[in-house]
Amino acid sequence: MTVFALADCNNFYVSCERVFNPKLVGKPVIVLSNNDGCAVARSNEAKNLGIKMAVPYFKIKHLIDGENVHVFSSNYALYGDMSNRVMQTLVTFTPVIEIYSIDEAFLDFTNFAFTNLTDYARSIQSTVRKNTGIPISIGIGTSKTLAKIANRIAKKSLKANGVLDLTSSTYIDIALEQIPIEDVWGIGKRYAAYLKLINIKTALDFKYADTQIIKKKMGINGVRTQKELYGESCYSLETTPSVRKSVAVSRTFKTPITCFDELSQALSSYISRGAEKLREQDSFSENMTVYLLTNRFKKESFYYNSRSHVFTTATNTTPEMIRQGKLLLKQIFKEGKEYKKAGVVFSNLVKKGCVQQDLFSPSDHTRSKKLMKAIDKVNSQMGRHCAQYAATGLSKKQPWRTSFNYRSPAYTTDWNQLLIV
DNA sequence: TCTGGGGTCCTAGGACCC
DNA sequence: TCTGGGGTCCTAGGACCC
Numbered sequence: 539m540t541v542f543a544l545a546d547c548n549n550f551y552v553s554c555e556r557v558f559n560p561k562l563v564g565k566p567v568i569v570l571s572n573n574d575g576c577a578v579a580r581s582n583e584a585k586n587l588g589i590k591m592a593v594p595y596f597k598i599k600h601l602i603d604g605e606n607v608h609v610f611s612s613n614y615a616l617y618g619d620m621s622n623r624v625m626q627t628l629v630t631f632t633p634v635i636e637i638y639s640i641d642e643a644f645l646d647f648t649n650f651a652f653t654n655l656t657d658y659a660r661s662i663q664s665t666v667r668k669n670t671g672i673p674i675s676i677g678i679g680t681s682k683t684l685a686k687i688a689n690r691i692a693k694k695s696l697k698a699n700g701v702l703d704l705t706s707s708t709y710i711d712i713a714l715e716q717i718p719i720e721d722v723w724g725i726g727k728r729y730a731a732y733l734k735l736i737n738i739k740t741a742l743d744f745k746y747a748d749t750q751i752i753k754k755k756m757g758i759n760g761v762r763t764q765k766e767l768y769g770e771s772c773y774s775l776e777t778t779p780s781v782r783k784s785v786a787v788s789r790t791f792k793t794p795i796t797c798f799d800e801l802s803q804a805l806s807s808y809i810s811r812g813a814e815k816l817r818e819q820d821s822f823s824e825n826m827t828v829y830l831l832t833n834r835f836k837k838e839s840f841y842y843n844s845r846s847h848v849f850t851t852a853t854n855t856t857p858e859m860i861r862q863g864k865l866l867l868k869q870i871f872k873e874g875k876e877y878k879k880a881g882v883v884f885s886n887l888v889k890k891g892c893v894q895q896d897l898f899s900p901s902d903h904t905r906s907k908k909l910m911k912a913i914d915k916v917n918s919q920m921g922r923h924c925a926q927y928a929a930t931g932l933s934k935k936q937p938w939r940t941s942f943n944y945r946s947p948a949y950t951t952d953w954n955q956l957l958i959v
Numbered sequence: 960t961c962t963g964g965g966g967t968c969c970t971a972g973g974a975c976c977c
Numbered sequence: 978t979c980t981g982g983g984g985t986c987c988t989a990g991g992a993c994c995c
Contacts, residue, residue: 572964573962573963575961575963576960576962594961594962595961595965596960596961597961598964612963638995640995641995667973723993723994724993724994725993726992726993726994727993728992728993729992729993756992757969757970758968758969758970759969759993762977782966784965785966786964786965788964789963790962808960835962854963
């Protein structure tokens with residue numbers, strides 16, 4: 539039988555801010571999404587004030603001012619680096635680990651037969667805290683879904699205090715009864731709404747529900763989730779990070795754009811970033827999709843359109859992609875609209891060495907490959923936007939640039955922003 | 960006034976093949 | 978009058994995750 543532990547950082551982005559700013563401990567703190575749009579991380583104190591996940595900033599402004607909530611813009615350089623530190627510590631406790639997201643990892647405890655798992659988890663918890671300053675919770679179960687549920691309870695229950703071992707079958711059903719159906723891993727808003735209609739309200743209801751009904755409505759994954767609640771593991775640990783099957787870059791603009799040239803600059807910079815990501819993982823793209831849209835909250839005037847291009851030979855060369863991207867943009871751009879967001883998706887990715895060449899127009903990419911390599915090197919040594927394409931615009935004050943008005947310093951990744959004590 | 964970004968997988972249906 | 982069966986591949990859309 540498998541045994542998995544899920545280690546999950548508590549209110550991760552907020553905890554990262556607190557490590558370098560201890561005055562924030564015990565106070566309500568939130569971290570906002572791009573353009574300071576929505577609350578994407580909340581301290582427990584902020585949650586207790588009723589600030590919900592992903593709520594727009596402008597809707598809670600009164601609360602923030604009234605209750606003295608500390609507000610931060612997203613600081614991805616800091617969170618990414620802190621995440622690495624946490625993961626590096628976790629690896630020292632078991633080499634069999636799946637880094638599931640920026641703040642979560644599954645650990646394989648399967649062969650820890652002579653270990654008290656709760657004690658072991660507590661020592662992981664305290665070591666991570668000591669090494670990084672980040673508080674984590676750990677849930678243990680015989681399937682990933684049960685480990686997730688154990689983690690959820692570990693976080694909320696005072697008695698569990700951050701660690702819960704749910705491998706003993708005696709307690710599983712008691713735990714499942716406390717879990718609302720929408721909190722089960724794999725069951726989102728849509729399925730939860732349906733399940734409640736047919737009187738499946740908790741994880742326990744789901745476990746003992748008619749499998750045929752689940753299969754019909756939710757397909758094979760619904761059945762898997764049900765099995766996982768029985769403790770039968772259907773999702774194994776993915777220990778080797780898999781290469782991406784698609785790469786996307788998109789941004790919402792701070793202020794709407796009406797002008798084609800500005801839109802084209804924004805899109806060119808997203809394509810440029812996407813091409814960099816492709817080169818980072820040695821992938822080439824066969825298919826590029828460009829899309830744009832107006833404010834999705836103004837339903838009456840909403841406009842969305844997209845167009846794709848298939849490259850004869852898969853590529854990751856920025857200028858070639860920008861050229862095609864602009865052609866696609868021209869096809870979907872409509873005069874007089876107020877655009878709020880644009881993006882690009884690269885799909886049908888091919889690994890280096892597997893790119894199908896064109897028999898009738900064989901091309902030599904040696905020069906462009908050298909150029910891309912040189913540009914990537916400059917940018918990695920001198921900073922991301924050091925060398926860029928003119929198509930992305932030369933002005934620093936483009937209206938489409940994402941704003942971060944409350945961003946903390948990059949304490950751990952920039953010599954000029956070190957914490958001064 | 961103001962509302963994020965980046966992914967994965969599954970399924971149904973259409974086109975096509977023999 | 979009466980029109981089969983089995984299979985693959987691709988795509989769009991819908992669901993989910995963080």
